[in-house]
Amino acid sequence: MKKCYDYSSRKKYDDVKLAKMMLLDGCFLLQFIRRGGMINIFKVPKIDFVVQDLFLLENQLPYGVLKLIFEGENFKVGLPMEKNIIKFVTVIGMPEGLSSEIQLKEVNEEPSHLLDLLRSALLGRFQMIKSQPEKEQQPKRKGKLSSSQGGKEGLRWPWKKGKQRGIRQSFRHIKELNAAGIYLKPSRTCFLRDISFKSYFFCGYLKLPPITIDDFTKTKFLNMVAYEMCLDAPDDYAITSYICFLDNLIDHADDVKELRSKHILHNLFGSDEDVAQIFNKISNGLVDPRIYKDVKARIQKHYDKRVNTWIAQALHDHFRSPWTVMAFIAAVLILFLTRVQTYYAPPGN
Structure with a gap:
């Protein structure tokens, strides 16, 4: 797991210290997620600040660490821990009232961390119950370096791949x-x-x-x-x-x-x-x-x-209320009936 972090940030930790820190952080995170599934976490004072910290890029724990911890523990109450994590993340990411529509589904590729899982949920990597969007392949990953890496060597810039030729907007x-x-x-x-x-x-x-x-x-x-x-x-x-x-x-x-x-x-x-x-x-x-x-x-x-633009402006200016629309329809109908009456009227003396 050491390779998941930049060398400059982990060099002061030996294997024991790093393992202990990751174990404590992982246990806290899993316990928080498990309890978060039983309460409305956003209605508990100050708890939303903890949630924000969980999704900071610099605070991410490798998902493999969490998996090692919850695979060795038997949670007898509620959903299996892996589905609990997905449920927690989708509640965080989805608009209020819509997260209940998420159908928990195995992902094609294990996420790197919770932030990666949140991104996947927002983009539709999980299936909706009420709708069936097309299956999409997991996007290719660029390399084997971790997202927790800092500095220029840990980043890539899409606009440096070549000159963009966008549309004239x-x-x-x-x-x-x-x-x-x-x-x-x-x-x-x-x-x-x-x-x-x-x-x-x-x-x-x-x-x-x-x-x-x-x-x-x-x-x-x-x-x-x-x-x-x-x-x-x-x-x-x-x-x-x-x-x-x-x-x-x-x-x-x-x-x-x-x-x-x-x-x-x-x-x-x-x-x-x-x-x-x-x-x-x-x-x-x-x-x-x-x-x-x-x-x-x-x-x-x-x-x-x-x-x-001209038609839209005309509709906006002259048909802003249902009364003007009804008046227009009535005027057209009167003109039409007048023409019909004139056409079928017997010729005058």
């Missing part, structure tokens, strides 16, 4: 998309990969997975982004891409308000402006790996059609 936030007739809908699942866009004549619909924003959100995403830069992390940069995509849509408090009104974003953090600032800060300095380039290209294609 002219839209900047949700309000601009609305002006072009593009509307938001919640996705079928709460997995972060479940993003899609479809265009129908002069209307377009962008589907985004529901997400809860709370005090843990910023820390959670920053640590997963940092993990994706590590050499042994899955080589897909999915969380980084999601953050960049959402940052393209959120610029002001009005954008957050629109997401809330469509039941896509649940704000447990503060004001809408505070939420907008979270994504602006998380994405600061990131370069988009362009996983969602096809979705952006379809949005841009729809956005570039000026007729869509």
